[in-house]
Amino acid sequence: MRAIIPYPLLTVSLVLMWLLLSGFTPGHLVLAVIVAMGANYALRALGEESPRFGRWAAIPELFFIVLYDIIRSNIAVAGILLSLTPRPRTSGFIQMPLRLTHPMGLAVLAVIITSTPGTAWFDYSASRRELIIHVFDLVDEEEWIALIANRYERLLLEIFE
Amino acid sequence: MTIDFSAVPLWAAILGSAFLLLGAGLSLIGTFGLVRLQTFYERIHAPTLGTSWGTAGMVMGSMIIFSAATGRPVLHHILIGIFVTVTTPITLMMLGRATLYRDRSEGNSSPLVKGDQALLQEQNSEGGAS
Numbered sequence: 001m002r003a004i005i006p007y008p009l010l011t012v013s014l015v016l017m018w019l020l021l022s023g024f025t026p027g028h029l030v031l032a033v034i035v036a037m038g039a040n041y042a043l044r045a046l047g048e049e050s051p052r053f054g055r056w057a058a059i060p061e062l063f064f065i066v067l068y069d070i071i072r073s074n075i076a077v078a079g080i081l082l083s084l085t086p087r088p089r090t091s092g093f094i095q096m097p098l099r100l101t102h103p104m105g106l107a108v109l110a111v112i113i114t115s116t117p118g119t120a121w122f123d124y125s126a127s128r129r130e131l132i133i134h135v136f137d138l139v140d141e142e143e144w145i146a147l148i149a150n151r152y153e154r155l156l157l158e159i160f161e
Numbered sequence: 162m163t164i165d166f167s168a169v170p171l172w173a174a175i176l177g178s179a180f181l182l183l184g185a186g187l188s189l190i191g192t193f194g195l196v197r198l199q200t201f202y203e204r205i206h207a208p209t210l211g212t213s214w215g216t217a218g219m220v221m222g223s224m225i226i227f228s229a230a231t232g233r234p235v236l237h238h239i240l241i242g243i244f245v246t247v248t249t250p251i252t253l254m255m256l257g258r259a260t261l262y263r264d265r266s267e268g269n270s271s272p273l274v275k276g277d278q279a280l281l282q283e284q285n286s287e288g289g290a291s
Contacts, residue, residue: 017240020236020237020239020240021237021240070213070214071214074187074210074213074214077194077206077207077209077210078187078190078210081190081191081193081194081197081198081207081210082190082193091202091203091206093202110250110254111246111247111249111250113250114209114249114250114253114254115209115212115213115246115249115250116209116213117206117209117210117213118206118209119206120202120205120206120209120253120257121250121253121254121257122254122257122258122261123258123261134202134205134206134257136203136206
């Protein structure tokens with residue numbers, strides 16, 4: 001299977017995207033598969049590794065956790081921005097060690113941290129395995145490190161490693 | 162293809178508009194924050210309101226209204242949300258790291274983290290000794 005379709009996830013995503021944009025007809029399905037296969041071979045020529053998922057059940061779990069956190073932090077940040085008498089608030093950087101090393105897992109973590117208002121991904125050192133993020137409303141540094149490690153990193157490790 | 166918006170039932174119009182207003186409102190708050198906040202590192206958080214639930218709200222609103230108007234599920238708008246979410250970190254990281262790099266090379270200690278401050282002091286004392 002992997003010999004014919006080296007990147008199953010990419011193939012499925014591209015075919016679905018093509019069919020969503022052009023409407024489902026047999027002709028478009030054939031065209032979508034041809035385009036997806038072309039992308040497969042192009043990516044294989046680049047030597048990119050295809051992700052292998054460990055625990056599939058962790059994917060929807062992570063999705064709903066992130067969705068909930070995005071809603072919650074949207075409300076929190078909007079509240080801070082709209083408050084007429086702002087309470088004293090410190091924002092600052094936190095530096096934390098990461099166990100996650102899979103490139104795709106790191107990419108997903110970057111999307112999660114960026115999409116959640118109030119946290120921004122700044123730097124990752126692969127040699128020191130250290131992540132630098134900026135937190136808008138920094139109350140307790142340890143609390144943030146624990147939150148990222150337990151809520152996101154744990155599930156990402158289960159998915160990718 | 163012309164779309165008959167008078168065919169949209171009232172409940173769908175209200176629901177769609179509510180999502181549209183939510184998304185547009187969050188984006189507006191984000192822009193407002195961009196003006197109101199003082200430093201670059203704080204400002205970078207404000208527009209993420211628009212790229213997360215701001216976009217999601219607008220996409221959901223337009224999906225509901227177009228689905229109701231055409232009488233079949235309109236799903237491809239969700240691709241806008243996916244691509245905005247996936248590409249935002251790239252812009253944000255480029256801006257953030259450029260600023261971090263400038264602050265580091267200029268020696269502005271305030272935005273640096275503990276480890277970096279130690280590193281900077283180390284370098285400074287070495288430079289002073291030679």
